[in-house]
Amino acid sequence: MSKIFSIRNKLIGIILLISIVSYSLIFILVYTRNSNEEKMNFLQDNKLHAKLIAEYCAVPLDFNFVDEAEHILSKLKVQTDILNVILVDKKGDVFASYVRNTQLSKFHFDKTNETDYFTDEYLYLYEDVLLKDARVGGLYLRVSKDILKQNLLVYTKSLLLILGSQLFIVYFLAFFLQRIITTPILTLNKFAQEISNKQDYSKRLNEVKTDETGILYSSFNLMLNQIQKRDEKINTDKLKLEIKNDEYIEINKKLIENNKELKIAKEKAEESEQLKSAFLANMSHEIRTPMNGILGFLDLLKTPNLSESKRSNYIDIVNKSGDRLLTTINDIIDISKIDAGQMIVIIEETDIIGLAKDLFSFFLIQCKEKGLRLNMEILMEDDVYITNTDSNKLNSILTNLIKNAIKFTQRGSILIELSLNGKYYKFSIIDTGIGIPENRRKAVFNRFEQADLDGELAVEGSGLGLSISKAYVEMLGGEIWFESKENVGTSFHVTLPLNN
Amino acid sequence: MSRTFYKYIVCLIVLLQGMVCSAQSIDEYQMKAGYIGKFANYIDWSGHSEDYNSEFFIISIIGNSPIEQALRDFYMNQKINDKPVKILSINDITLISKINILFIAPDNEQNLDQIIRKTEFKPILTVSDASGFSQYGVLINFYIDNNTIRFEINKTMVEKADLEMNSLLYRVAKITGNE
Numbered sequence: 183m184s185k186i187f188s189i190r191n192k193l194i195g196i197i198l199l200i201s202i203v204s205y206s207l208i209f210i211l212v213y214t215r216n217s218n219e220e221k222m223n224f225l226q227d228n229k230l231h232a233k234l235i236a237e238y239c240a241v242p243l244d245f246n247f248v249d250e251a252e253h254i255l256s257k258l259k260v261q262t263d264i265l266n267v268i269l270v271d272k273k274g275d276v277f278a279s280y281v282r283n284t285q286l287s288k289f290h291f292d293k294t295n296e297t298d299y300f301t302d303e304y305l306y307l308y309e310d311v312l313l314k315d316a317r318v319g320g321l322y323l324r325v326s327k328d329i330l331k332q333n334l335l336v337y338t339k340s341l342l343l344i345l346g347s348q349l350f351i352v353y354f355l356a357f358f359l360q361r362i363i364t365t366p367i368l369t370l371n372k373f374a375q376e377i378s379n380k381q382d383y384s385k386r387l388n389e390v391k392t393d394e395t396g397i398l399y400s401s402f403n404l405m406l407n408q409i410q411k412r413d414e415k416i417n418t419d420k421l422k423l424e425i426k427n428d429e430y431i432e433i434n435k436k437l438i439e440n441n442k443e444l445k446i447a448k449e450k451a452e453e454s455e456q457l458k459s460a461f462l463a464n465m466s467h468e469i470r471t472p473m474n475g476i477l478g479f480l481d482l483l484k485t486p487n488l489s490e491s492k493r494s495n496y497i498d499i500v501n502k503s504g505d506r507l508l509t510t511i512n513d514i515i516d517i518s519k520i521d522a523g524q525m526i527v528i529i530e531e532t533d534i535i536g537l538a539k540d541l542f543s544f545f546l547i548q549c550k551e552k553g554l555r556l557n558m559e560i561l562m563e564d565d566v567y568i569t570n571t572d573s574n575k576l577n578s579i580l581t582n583l584i585k586n587a588i589k590f591t592q593r594g595s596i597l598i599e600l601s602l603n604g605k606y607y608k609f610s611i612i613d614t615g616i617g618i619p620e621n622r623r624k625a626v627f628n629r630f631e632q633a634d635l636d637g638e639l640a641v642e643g644s645g646l647g648l649s650i651s652k653a654y655v656e657m658l659g660g661e662i663w664f665e666s667k668e669n670v671g672t673s674f675h676v677t678l679p680l681n682n
Numbered sequence: 683m684s685r686t687f688y689k690y691i692v693c694l695i696v697l698l699q700g701m702v703c704s705a706q707s708i709d710e711y712q713m714k715a716g717y718i719g720k721f722a723n724y725i726d727w728s729g730h731s732e733d734y735n736s737e738f739f740i741i742s743i744i745g746n747s748p749i750e751q752a753l754r755d756f757y758m759n760q761k762i763n764d765k766p767v768k769i770l771s772i773n774d775i776t777l778i779s780k781i782n783i784l785f786i787a788p789d790n791e792q793n794l795d796q797i798i799r800k801t802e803f804k805p806i807l808t809v810s811d812a813s814g815f816s817q818y819g820v821l822i823n824f825y826i827d828n829n830t831i832r833f834e835i836n837k838t839m840v841e842k843a844d845l846e847m848n849s850l851l852y853r854v855a856k857i858t859g860n861e
Contacts (some may be wrong), residue, residue: 242854243807
C-alpha cells in the first residue's frame, strides 16, 4: 500500500481540490465584482471631484474670472491622481487649465466626447459646469489609474492571502478531521491484517459507529462468526477423525501384538511338539536300553550252571543298567520340577574348596579306569573358603560337567579349576575331548541334545544334564558358558556370586 | 499727397485712441451692468411679500452714474429671472420700495447712512462702485484690482437683509463687514 495514495491522503486531496476549485471560483467572482466596484468607486470619487471643481468653477466662469478659476484648479495639487483639468466656456474654448506635471504627455481633449471612459492608463472625465441648471461651460479631466491599480493589487494580494490561509485552514481541518472517516477504515484494515497474520478468527471488532462503517464492522464481525463456526466444525471433524485414527492405530497395534503372540504360541507349540517327539524318541531309547539290559541279563542269570565270573559279570551289567535307568528317571523328575517351578533352592554354608577336593577324589578312580589324567588347580590362598550357596545343586552342576568331560574325552586329561573373580567364584572344567561341532554349539544347553547325536561317537545319556545345570546356575544367580574346539577340547565355566 | 496721407494717418491714430479710451470706459460700465444681471442669479427674492413679486425685475439707480445708460442698453431686450427689466432713476430716498436691485452712485456719500437704514432689512440688493461703500453697509461693491473689475460683499449686511444670497458668490468676492 503506497503511502502517497493512502485513503487519508486521497481524502485530504479531494477536500483540497474541492476547496481550491471553489476558492478559485470565489476569487474570480469576488475579484470581478470587487474590481468593478473598485473601478466604479474610483470613477464616482473622481466624478465627485469633477462635480465639485465644476461647481467651484461655475461662478468664476460666469463672471469671467480666469485667475480665480486657475486659482481654484491649482488647489487640485492635493489630489495626486488628477493629472490634467481643462475648463472650457459655453462655446468650448479653453477658459482655464491645470497640469499636475509638465512632463506628462499632452492632454488632448475631445470637445465632441462629453462622456467618461477608461483607457489602460487613464480615466477621462467630462463634467458640465452648471449654474442654476444652465450649462455655462465644461470640465475635462484626465486621471491617473495608479491608485486604482495599486488598490486592486493590494486587494488581490489580500484576497489571495485570505484564500490561501483559508486553504491552509482547510488543509489542517481536513488533516485532523479525516480521522473520523479513515480511523475506522484503518482500524478495520489493521484488524483484518492481524487476523490474516495470526489466523485467529475469535477476535471481534468493537461496534460503536452507527454509520456505514458500523454496518461494515458488523458485516465483518458476521463474516468472522461464520468463518469461526466453519473452522470450529472443521476442527471438530478433524478431531473426530484423529480420535478414530488413534483408535485404528491402537487396534492395529493390538492386532500386531496378537499376531506376534499367536506366532510365538505357534512356535512354542511347534517347538513343544518337536521336543515331545525328541523326548519320546530319546526317552524310549534311554529307558528301553537299560531296561532291555536288565531284563536280558536277568534271563541269562536264570541259566543253570553259570560260571561264577559270568554270573558276577551279568549282575554287574544289570546293576549298571539299573543305575543308568535311575539317572534318567531322576533327570526327568528334576527337569519336570524345574519346569513346574517346584525346585527349591536351599542356601547353606558351603566350603567350595572342600567341594572341589571331594569331586576330584570322587572322579579320580573313574578317570584312571578310562586312562585319563584328572588334575585340579585351586587358585586361592586359603585352604577353606566358606560361602552361602545351595551345595547340592552346585555339586550336581559340577558332577554333570565332569561326567560329560569324562564321557566325551577318550584320551588326554581333565582339569578342575577354581578361582575368585571379584564378587564371583569360578569353576572351570577343561577337557581334551572331541569338542563340540560348530553347528551344535547353539543347542548345547537344549534338552535331549548331544554333541553328535547321530554320529558314531554318540554316547549314552539322556541329554538333559546341561539343561538342568544351566537351570540350576540361573537359580543360584550365576552364569554358565563354554569354549570349544573340535578334536582339541572343551572348557565349561561356571561363575556364581559369593555370599548368595 | 504724402502730407495729406500722414495727416490722415495721424487723425486715424488719434481717433482710434479716443475710440479705445471711450470703449474702455463703456466696456467697464457694460461689464458692471452685466454683472448686476448675473448677481440676480445668486439672489433669491422668492418667499417674501408679494409686493416684490411684480411682473418686472426692477433695478433702481440713485444718484448719477454712467451705469444707468449701460443698464438701459444691456437690458433693453434681455430678461433677468425670466422677467423684463425696468430701469428706474430715483433721487428721493423715500421712494425706495418694491425694487430688486438698488444701485447707489458714488455721489450719494452724504446720505449713504440714510439709504442703508432704509434698505438694510428689506429684500433689496444694494450695489455700488465706490471705494469704502461696502464697509458702510452696501451689500455688493465693485472695485478695480489689477485692471479687472472685482466686487466685495458685506456678509454682515447680507445676513441682515431679507434675501438669500448663494454662497457660491462669496467665493469670487472679497468679503467685508461693517466698520
